[in-house]
Amino acid sequence: MSVGIQTIKVSDDDGSLRLDRWFRRHYPALAHGRLEKLLRGGQIRVDGKRAKAGDRVVPGQAIRVPPVENTEPAIAPAPYRVSAADAAMLQAAVLHRDDDVIVLNKPPGLAVQGGTRTERHLDGLLDTLRFGYAERPRLVHRLDKETSGVLVVARTAAAAAFLTRAFRDKTTRKVYWALVVGRPKPAQGRISLALAKRAGPTGERVRKDPDGGKPAVTYYQVVDSAGERASWLALLPVTGRTHQLRVHCATIGTPILGDRKYGDADAQRSGMPDLRRLHLHARELAVPHPTGGVLHVKAPLPPHMRQSWEFFGFARDAKDPFVALDLSR
Numbered sequence: 626m627s628v629g630i631q632t633i634k635v636s637d638d639d640g641s642l643r644l645d646r647w648f649r650r651h652y653p654a655l656a657h658g659r660l661e662k663l664l665r666g667g668q669i670r671v672d673g674k675r676a677k678a679g680d681r682v683v684p685g686q687a688i689r690v691p692p693v694e695n696t697e698p699a700i701a702p703a704p705y706r707v708s709a710a711d712a713a714m715l716q717a718a719v720l721h722r723d724d725d726v727i728v729l730n731k732p733p734g735l736a737v738q739g740g741t742r743t744e745r746h747l748d749g750l751l752d753t754l755r756f757g758y759a760e761r762p763r764l765v766h767r768l769d770k771e772t773s774g775v776l777v778v779a780r781t782a783a784a785a786a787f788l789t790r791a792f793r794d795k796t797t798r799k800v801y802w803a804l805v806v807g808r809p810k811p812a813q814g815r816i817s818l819a820l821a822k823r824a825g826p827t828g829e830r831v832r833k834d835p836d837g838g839k840p841a842v843t844y845y846q847v848v849d850s851a852g853e854r855a856s857w858l859a860l861l862p863v864t865g866r867t868h869q870l871r872v873h874c875a876t877i878g879t880p881i882l883g884d885r886k887y888g889d890a891d892a893q894r895s896g897m898p899d900l901r902r903l904h905l906h907a908r909e910l911a912v913p914h915p916t917g918g919v920l921h922v923k924a925p926l927p928p929h930m931r932q933s934w935e936f937f938g939f940a941r942d943a944k945d946p947f948v949a950l951d952l953s954r
Contacts, residue, residue: 631690635682641763641785644671645678646738647688655693663691681793683786711745712753719754720775721922725784725915727754727762730924731776733902737767747776754778766792769868771883773927774801774907779915787915792865798911800945801860801870802848802926804904804933805879806888806897808856812847813946816873820866830886831868833876841866843873846946851937855882855897859908861947870905881905882933898933906930909945 639647648660657678663669664678668691671682682688714732721728729747731737736746751762762778765788779785791797819838820831832838842863850856856879860870871887874880880888882897882904906926914920926934926941934941 629692633688633690635684635686635688637684637782638761639682639684641681641683641765641779641789643678644669644676644680644682644688647682652690652693659693663693681789683789684782707750707753711750715747715750715753720924721920722756725780726788726920727778727780728910728920728922729776729778730927731768731773731907733771733773733927733929736770737764737776751778765789768907769871769903769905771903772801772905772907773930774924775799775910775922776907777910777912784915788912791913795863795865796913798909799862799907800909800947801862802906802908802930803858803860803870803874804882804930804937805856805858805874806854806882807879808850808853809845809847809858809877809879814845816843816845816877817841818873818876820869820872822867831866831872833872839866840864841869841873843870844947845874848943848946849937849939855937857934857937857939859943859946871903898936899929902929904930904933 633651635647639650642650644664645657645660648655649657660669661678664676667675668689670676670689671680672686673689715729718729718732719727720730731747738748739746748764751764754762758780760781762780763782763785765777765779765785768774768776777788779788818833818841819835820841821834821838822829823832823834844861844863846859848857848859858874858879860874862869868887871881871884875884875887882888883900883902884905907924909921909923911919911921925931931941
């Protein structure tokens with residue numbers, strides 16, 4: 626059964642969700658392909674303007690929902706049950722907390738949001754980070770499930786709107802650390818390689834696509850190396866494409882250690898430490914703070930990467946090699 630045109634205001638609980646995830650939460654019968662078609666045709670609008678699936682919505686915005694089949698809002702899911710162990714784990718991961726922002730050192734292996742076959746995820750654990758607030762904390766960006774490191778959570782709707790704009794407008798500065806197989810040549814450089822998602826026999830993968838892909842730019846710098854065997858890279862992504870750093874590192878011939886999706890056999894070489902986990906870590910983040918100034922946070926390495934740094938004799942600390950880098954080039 627279809628209903629007429631609806632205009633629905635975004636609630637506080639839904640603030641900073643991607644638009645496609647907002648529809649998945651409230652209108653699960655609407656297929657993604659149909660959603661994309663409606664967006665391309667301008668039938669779905671946010672505050673009267675055309676929108677894209679990846680746009681984030683903020684509390685108070687009005688979403689125009691056209692007549693479609695089975696668009697009755699979904700029944701609210703059962704409350705997410707947080708174990709005492711998960712609550713303790715997440716609270717121990719807090720790197721910074723103030724009235725507006727919480728910064729976590731996300732552990733590897735924890736998905737940021739739920740999905741098919743993903744029942745345990747950070748979004749479901751956020752109630753344990755209220756710290757006395759009535760509002761539930763909100764995600765404003767994400768990391769891949771296997772990537773560890775700095776992740777920002779907003780404590781209020783106003784902070785979520787501010788931080789979402791900061792990430793969207795690229796006024797943030799992120800530095801990642803990776804352990805890669807081999808040594809890139811030259812030892813520092815800029816990777817500019819368009820990427821696109823493509824379906825394959827083993828599921829969706831991101832591939833280089835100079836003609837039809839979206840622009841993706843990454844700066845890299847070798848911080849230290851174990852000869853030609855492995856290198857510690859600092860990576861600064863200018864864009865934020867899905868799996869960008871993993872694909873870019875693999876494309877220049879130095880896949881990230883433990884990357885089974887893009888590294889193939891090279892990332893699983895025998896004699897390397899802990900091949901089961903991806904060696905990619907969001908080390909530093911500088912982000913404008915909702916009340917003014919810039920919040921700068923560093924996250925220590927997770928245990929498996931700390932052990933690999935010890936294995937190769939790396940110092941486990943380094944200054945940001947991109948401080949003087951002009952990103953306007």
